[in-house]
Amino acid sequence: MLGAYLPILVLVVIACLFGLGSVVFSSLIGQKKPSQVKLAPYECGCEPVGSARERFSIKFYMVAMLFILFDIEAVFLYPWAVLFKRLGMFGLVEMGLFIVILFVGYIYVWKKGALEWE
Amino acid sequence: MLAIENYLIVSAILFAIGTIGVLTKRNAIVIFMCIELMLNAVNLTFIAFSRHLGNIDGQVFVFFVMTVAAAEAAVGLALMIAFFKNRESIDVEDINLLKL
Amino acid sequence: METIAMPAINLAVIMPEILLSCIAMVLLLVNVFVPGKNKAYLGYLSIIGLAVTAASAVGGWGPSVSAFNGSIVQDNFAIFFKVIFLISAGLAILISDRYMVQEDCNQGELYPMILFATVGMMLMAAGTDMMVIFLGLELLSICLYVLSGWNRASLASNEAGLKYFLLGAFSTGFLLYGMALTYGATGSTKIMAISAYVMGNPGVASNPLFVVGMLLIAVGFSFKIAAAPFHMWTPDVYQGAPTPMTAFMSAGPKAAGFAAFIRVMIFAFPMLRAEWGDLLWILAVLTMTVGNIIALSQDNVKRMLAYSSIAHAGYALVGFAAVNAEGAAGILFYMLSYAFMNIGAFAVIILITKKGEVNGNVQDLAGFGHKKPLLAMVLSIFLFSLAGMPPTAGFIGKFYLFSAAIKAGYVWLAIIGVLNSAASLYYYLRVMVFMYMKDPTEDFEWAGATPAIAVCLLVAVGATLVLGVVPGTVLELAQKAVQF
Amino acid sequence: MDTLILGLPVAYYIAMVAKVLVAFVFVLLTVAYATYAERKIIGHMQVRLGPMRTGWHGLLQPIADGVKLFFKEEIVPSQASKFAFLVAPLVALIPAFISFAVIPFGDNITIGGYTVPLQIAAYYDQAGKQVFDVNVGVLYILAMASLGVYGIVLAGWASNSKYSLLGGLRSAAQMISYELAAGLAIISVFMLSESLSLHKIVADQAGGAWYAFKQPLAFVIFFICSLAEINRTPFDLPEAETELVSGFCTEYSSMKYAMFFMAEYANMITVCAVTTTLFLGGWHGPAFLPGWFWFIAKVYFLIFLCMWIRATYPRYRYDQLMRLGWKVFLPLTLVNVMATGFWVMFISK
Amino acid sequence: MNQLPLLSILTFTPLIGAILLLFVNKNSHGVLRTIAMAVTVVTFVLSLPLITGYNAPGSDIGGFQYLENVPWIAAGPFQMSYHLGIDGISLWLVILTTFIMPIAILSTYTAVEEKVKEYMICLLLLEVGMIGTFISMDLFLFYIFWEIMLIPMYFMIGIWGGKNRIYAAVKFFIYTAVGSLLMLVALISLYFKAGGGDFSILRFYQLHLDPATQMWMFLAFALAFAIKVPMFPLHTWLPDAHTEAPTAGSVILAAVMLKCGTYGYVRFAMPLFPDANAQFTPLIATLSVIGIIYASLVAMVQQDVKKLVAYSSVAHLGFVMLGVYALNQQGVTGGMLQMLNHGVSTGALFLIVGFIYERRHTRAISDFGGLAKQMPVFATMFMIVTFSSIGLPGTNGFVGEFLVLLGSFESGLRWYAIIATSGVILSAVYMLWMFQRVMFGELNNPKNQTLKDLNAREVAIMLPLIFLIFFLGIYPRPIIDSMAPSIDRLIAQTKVQKQVAEAAMPAAMALPPGHMAVPEAGAAPAGMPEGHPAMPEAGAAPAGMPAGHPAIPANNEAK
Missing domain, CATH: 1.10.287 (Helix Hairpins)
Incomplete structure (x- = not known):
């Protein structure tokens, strides 16, 4: 019975690995130049008003x-x-x-x- | 197939977690989620028994429990919204207007 | 392709429920299709609907008929309770309109909601399958959550709704878990099948699944009937909910809780009679005592009546703990009387309080007895009845409950019961002290009774006195109802 | 040869891993080239060329896009809920990729005496007898589809930006509304097939007896709802660039942003595959070509259809969108269910 | 049974009157008073045929006459009847009630100026309850009337009473309710012991209960009645209630309601539970004597006239109890007479207190002095009543007290009687001292110098009472005669049954030697419920217990 769902499990594992892997990989090779303005939530270029x-x-x-x-x-x-x-x-x-x-x-x-x- | 005990133990643990959550959490929505957890623990019990006994009644029961839980969720969230509108809080500590 | 054999369908058995559901749905649609702010006509339509349903329910009086493969039954027990539910719904509807208009929350959905709650109660009383009982209970509870939070603008009502919801859902969890364990131990959710299984396998009484299941079911129902120590929600919810709904909740749903509780306990767990008899008397003593003692110190009349309603559940549990026909019949009679006297008392409270439930304290009643002698007299009759003074229905009901306990050998339980009654006298008398024996502190602004409330009061007073003076017929019916 | 692991022969595991890998890679490639195809198709429909520079006629464009995204800076807004912000794209992506597990994408094939079904979650024993099949395949797909909502709501909420939140909520409301209609629309299919197993449903449509012909209304509703559920044009309000500046993914960048896109395309493939399976006879087709070919062909056709729709239809307004879902499709599906019931009971006999 | 249902008519005439009053405008005091007065007078007149029609040695069932028996509630295990009847004992109490009522109402004409309507309704309802209590032959019915009595009295004290009225009213209500509720439990147990049937007192007389059961039931009944009587140490509600109640309330309370307690002993507690009664006789006699002495001593130091009279009530009721518990012809007759006497004389005393209170709005003894000069008629009447209360020969009080002391001296209560005699002396002391302080001495308080003597209405109120004081004092024969057969029956019932029980006991004892611990206090209280013979279906009963149970005659006979 469990066997029927084993492939699904394998698929889940692969998908997770793929997703996590690409995130990690991109964060490793991507550039990092954070600034306060860059990290502010987007509000058409204005100062953010209030909490979201x-x-x-x-x-x-x-x-x-x-x-x-x-x-x-x-x-x-x-x-x-x-x-x-x-x-x-x-x-x-x-x-x-x-x-x-x-x-x-x-x-x-x-x-x-x-x-x-x- | 797993022995029935395993399912029962899991569901009992879930139920206990839900109960403890209800008793210790302060946010009404979290409490409600804990209650849902309790209901789902019950569902698991029902299904395990249903399977074990070869009797479909338990699964039918689960259907109804799910339906009811959905209706409860709808009503409960509406009540929470109404409360929040008046009180600006959903913390059960703030449900304190009516006290001894 | 084989077809699946269908269980025997006997729609006649659930005709009252079907009727009432249909009426409620029609009213729901009428409400949205007919414009206008005045929704009182829906109330009158509901009452007609309730009357029709009652006629249909009473028509089934006689030998019991089981239907839907033993999931639901039409027996005298259920019919008696159904009548109680219908009466309490009717009385509650009568007192609703004025209050709801006054508090600015007279949405027309109120009436269908009450009717749906009534259907739920009827299913609880008629269900012989835990599934049906559970569904009835939830139909009832969900409606009640809404009804207790009906006044959206009032924080108290919000709190009542939310609190009732959280604790109600929590208790449902216990009840369900109990049902699940019982199902696992006995292999069925049908009460008769469980009972047959238990008879055939006495060893199940020592099966932890079964015992824990029973306990959890008892806990779940105790929540619903507000038995101590599971009563904590009651005062807050009763105080916060709109008064007509409080009246309704204290009468109908409580009776429904007892109906299901009795059916499950007496039928499904016959072998454990000794064990749950003990459990019940502990509950009874606790409930009576806690309810009465805390009620002593209440100033808010609604809250006082809430605690008194806990105490009344305790009295009913005395009859339940007796586990005999008298006890069961006593509960039936008591619940019927309680519906009249309690809703009647709340009706008077409605007349007294102003918008926002101002004037709800006992001190505000000062001098009421002389300003409005008739109304005060009516309230006094209800309070005396609640206190169990003859010649009112409350006395006869208590008499039967305590008799049952004495007959079963629980003399001391009856003694605790009467001592509790004596304690309860204090807080009921306190209301009368203020009404009659204190001078008014401020002038009454009298909005006047509507015809609907007048009818409600008339019916309630009449019934309280008639049931107190000539209870014979009704008692006989109650006796017949418990001859399963 | 017959060594058992957990009660199953080794060959089972080999076939399983092979199927999983093939399917996964196939989906990944399809996703990549769907983006390219979309730009190309729409470009040509609008009488322009689309990507031309990277490779021959821009064939390497998807790879270039991928590389670019990998090198982009990863921005996590300072007020965001970090963990949820990170998890959201994964939650959106993973369900999109694992729905394929229950879809039969071809007839059984025989390799070395073993009958191997072309469906990931299925297994036949040596005698060619079906040992198991996920008999509630449809439920599995619906479950996975509804998981996608979480990713989007989470993304909208975690970003802590007004646009994201609104976009996320809108998206969630839209998705669940149409999920409902889609879920109800396919009931009439089950009434005919008497099973929730996709394998059985496909088998029922052998010989051209497609459910698209028997249930045209259900087919149309399901397909339209599916488009809405995966936020495809004309229902792509959640990311509505013009009003909500990309909605829930406003604050996302780099690979996390890419994941939402991948999820969207993967979902499109899933939806088309499900539609094919439920309504267009699955892998059935003229016998001169293998079943999997027909299956892929049908899926690709539907994907093309999606792109065609995107090229031609304007975006719905939100109120129109909700009205369509709740006031048109929902009652229609219920009516269709009853009509099917009457048809089966009275007319088809 | 073809005769008019006189007792029912008697009971419900005031109820009809009360309902009638509901429809009268609340401001027309004259009409209200007249109607109430008329109704009570009619009731009194209606009650007179009872005296003439009562056939003392009558042969009706158990000496009861004017029987009415209609099945009332029959449901489940219960069978209640509307069962009325009177014998020589209740006859005179009924007459006392109907007689006092018009007087009480007359006394309120000026005393009560507000809420007249409610007041009159209360009075009439009270009369319903009191008459009903005395004539009920069905225990259930009795209980209902018994409780109904409380409600109007509660309102009377609470609404029209003095400044501590609320405390007094609530105390009164809860005290009496606690007692009666316990009695209810005993009553139900008794019913189940008796097996199926109705609640008729006559049927219960035939029961032979085992001593342990009797003891508990007797305690419950006795407690309820003792509170009502009131017996020391349960008397504390009475001074409060009396002091705070309006005049008519005090009159009725003293004259009639307290008699319900002693009547309860005579009618129920004693004959129903003879063994327990015998067992508790010393205790009750002791309490009575303590009550007499204690109340007299307390009365002596009272500053408030009304409170003094209230304490004198406690003492007088102590005499009644002592006489009744002598359980011989003289004692019981004396007790019964004393009940009537107390009704008349204490009622009169309260009226007199009411008169001066109305005039001066004070009741403190120190506020008065020398009133005799100012109010000669009043002084005369006061004196007569005082003598009656002391029990001077020639007045009614003498006959009663003398018979009580005689009876108890001749019975086993000799020493109690001797001590109680001192109570007679004490009563003379406090009454006369009070009289002297109020009536004689210097008329030095200026407020007292303008007091008016009694007016015609007040004289009219007092005259019948004074007549009765002398009538009963000089010629109590007819009353004693008509009571005698009933009292004989009571004594026989209480004593004979005891012998029967004693005779049955050895036989029962022979069965399980360890089981019968004789009716010692504390014997087998806990076993009572289980061994209940009336409920064989109670599965929990320990095996063997019912077989050895002395209360199952069949078993004994079989041996």
């Missing part, structure tokens, strides 16, 4: 939340899809109900304006 760790639009949070909720529904859809033919009519009706309920939430979210991005 500020609050950002709630919209991003909304998207993340909606993603979680709708993505979780996929958790149910995937196994269902695989077994869908064997489940027959019952499975279809059941998933239909599931999706209808999901749509209620979806319509609600839509009408609430959570999907708008002005």
Whole structure:
């Protein structure tokens, strides 16, 4: 069983080595002339104003939340899809109900304006 | 295949780490992540048992736990945002308006 | 291609839940499609929905029917609890609108949210599979997290929501881990299967997985019903949450916690009866005592009622520890009475407090009894009932709970219980002392009761007295409900 | 010959390492030359030549670019979170490279009596019987795809620059939005194939029965969403040079910067490979050429398509982008799932 | 049973009155007072047929008459009935209640000027509770009335009382509630011991409990009643409550509510648990005597008239307890009479205190002096009442106290009686001293020089009481006669059952020699719950325990 994932492990190791190796290599051979201005965060050439760790639009949070909720529904859809033919009519009706309920939430979210991005 | 004990020990350790984290951490989000860790330790337990017993119930349970955890995360983060808006902090030490 | 055999589907068994869910979803959509700031009509629609659901639930009274491969059951026990949930939801909705308008947070989602929480409670009471119980519990909890943090502008409400969320999720972790271990030890999540397994393999009682699982489940539920020493969240959450939601939380979800707790403990762990009997009486004594003693020093009425609600969970646990039919029936009756008297008391608090929950302290009630004699009388009736004075529902409920303990041989537990009741008298009386025996410090600004609150109070007072004077029918129903 | 290591024959390990190395090098080369190809193709579409100087028709351009990047100064902004800043490009890069593990890129071949499947994470025993195959290959790919988001968010946050943060967040929001639609779109494929194993899905499409024909809507949605998920034009808002000065990678330089680019191209290859596998019959094709050839051909065609799109379409506005994902694709996929269900249940029988 | 449900009517007439008052405007004091007065008078009138209709040697069940028995709650293991009835003992207490109530209400006409409505409602509810307590034959019902009584009294003390009223009210409430809640536990245990059935007191009389059980239950019951009586050392709430309560409250408290405690002993604690009763007789007698002496001594040094009267109550109730515990015809009769007497005379005393308090707004003895000159009518009445309280021959107090002392002297409580006699002397000392200080001497306080004598209303209040003082003092025969059969029955019940129990004991003892440690104090308290015969399903019971249990008659008979 573990064998099936061994190649993946090997691939991961190779990818890591490649990534790390190139970073290390470039930092070895690249030039180093840091200056304060160079190390300042980019802000169109002006002096940086305030911290970057500020609050950002709630919209991003909304998207993340909606993603979680709708993505979780996929958790149910995937196994269902695989077994869908064997489940027959019952499975279809059941998933239909599931999706209808999901749509209620979806319509609600839509009408609430959570999907708008002005 | 590994013996069931190994999975159980790992999940127990994860659960303990989560519990300790909840009890010692101060940042609400970190606490919530520790709670998620606990839930995932439970999931691991369920799956290990499910596999061990040859019974699918445990895996189904895990599906539901994941779903619920997602819903909890959504609600919990919303609550944290609401709190943060009023309090400018997400430290549980600051959840102190209501005290004995 | 072989088809998968489906378990027997009997939708009639979960008809109340289906109905209520549908109603809640419809209301959710109505809320977004109908414009306007006044959302009270959603409350009335919800109440109609609750009534329909109650009718549908009560229609199933009779022999128990199991469905969905033994995951859910329609028995009298569940139906009795469902009625309790529906009543507490209905009363909570009645008192919500005015408060929410006053606090500027009358979003229409409130009502569907309460209904979804009710569905969760119903699933908890009807579930015979730990999975269903867990899902019901979470449906309930998630709604409650939101409801307790409903007033977004209020820091107290924010804190209540966040605190409830963190501790609730934490306790869920324990509950789940307990369920997982039990599943591992017995090979099933279905309560009946677990029970059958335990009967067939008595040796499992010494299996650490099983014992630890049971303990963790007990801890998880103790969190939910706010039993000491797992009660720490209760006062803060109850105080911070919007008052109607506090009323709701203290009545419905607590009952739901008991419903599931009883079902899991009595059915799934019959062999460990002795062990968890001990566990429960320790919990009961601690809970009663802690709740009452801390309540003694509270000035804020909401907080006082929160601690008193801990104490009441302790009384109910006395009946639970008795592990007999009387105890279980006593809990049923007590939870029903508690819903009426506690929500009633909170309804009065709502009427008294001004925006921002100003006037919430017991001192603010000074002279209230003479300014608003009727309302004060109503509050007094609720408080006497909470204190367990006859002729109110609270007395009959306590009588049954303590009787159960005495019958089971826990005489001293009953004695601790009555001593606690006596201690609780002090803080209930304190409210009355201020209402009737102190002169008012400042003038009351009286916003007046809405018809909805009046109805709520009327129902609650009526029920408290009727259940206190002629409790026979309801008690009989409670008895029938626990004949599993 | 039959010495076992951890219960598996030595030959298994040899084949495995060989497959891994071949695939890795192949992807790396493709990435390198995709950058070149893109510049060339777009150049010609816009009636200019593209890189011409380095080597014949600029063929050595990718190598020159690489060497240049290696020698660039590595700048770590003073206010950055150092560790996260370093880790972010790796987090973006590694998942992009390891998704290939489950994609079958050709028919089984036989070497010295051993049946070797052209899929990294698969193994056949001597009798030619399949011993294992990652039977949830699709889930693996989705998991790896969603890991990519972390790299970008981490980069945006670690840089401690406003542009980076905003770019990172936008990118994350966009990626997860489209990941959702993409994930839902392919459900209808599983309904037909009844498996999550890519091997089985490819086998089901033998003889030209491509799912692109059976599920055109799913195909289109999936491909478009995939473009959005890997931040390709017209959905390349996260790095939108004009508004966000390269978004999350504003503060990056040298090889770390290059890694994001490599990740993007590697992701493009992955996406095209997945699309090929799920919708275009995988390695199936007319028998006169080996399966792996058809596979590579299809993948290259899709990559060409991506570049063509880049050359012709303008960039979406952010609100349009989100609206497209949430209000069009999401409901469409769900409708498609139900429609497929009805089709299978009522019409196709 | 075809007769009118007189007892129910009696009980609920005041309730109807109270509900009626709810709908009266709270500012129309006259209407409120009139209605309340009318209701109590009607109740009193309604109670009179009880006297005429009561057939002393009646042959109704257990001597109870006017029975009403309606099933009330039947659920689970319980069966409660609405079961009413009176015998010779309760008859007179009911009459006392209905008689005192109009007087109490009349006394409030000027004393209470604010919140009249609430006050009247409280009074009427109080009457419901008190009458109900005396006539309940169902223990559960009794308990409910017993508790209901507390609520209006609590409000009366707390709202209309003096400056320490809140402390007094809460203390009163919690003291009594603690006792009664413990009684509730005992009551439930008793019910389970009795097995299935209802809560009827008559059924419980038939029980033969083992001594250990009896002891604990008796303690619980006795504690509840002792607090109410109140017996030394549980009396501390009483002076506070009395002092702070408004006049009508004090009157009712002294005249009726304290009797609930002694009534509880007579009706419940003693006959239900005869063995334990016998065991605890010395203790209770001791406490009674200590109460008498101690309260008298304390009364002597009181500066506050009302407090003095309150302490005198404690002493008088000590006599009642002593008489009841003599457990012979004279003693119990004396105790019962003394209950009535105390009701009349102490009620009257509180009224008198109320009169002067209304006039002068002080109760300190030192503020008065020489009032006799200023208020002759008042002085006369005060004197009569004082004599009655002291127990001078010719007044009611004499008959009661004499019978009590006689009875206890003849019983096993001889030495107690002798000591208690000194209490009689002490009571004379403190009462007369107080009377002398208030009434005689120089009228040197200018405020006292303008005092008005009693008006017609006040005289009307006092007259019936004074009439009763003499009536009971001179011709108590009818009352004694009507009580006698009930008292005989009580004595028989308490004593005979004891013999039965004793007779049964050797047989039981023969079974497990080590088990029966005889009813010594401290014997096997912990074993009580396990060995519970009424709950064979309690799986935890140690094997063998129920078999050897003396309370299972079947076993004994089988041997």
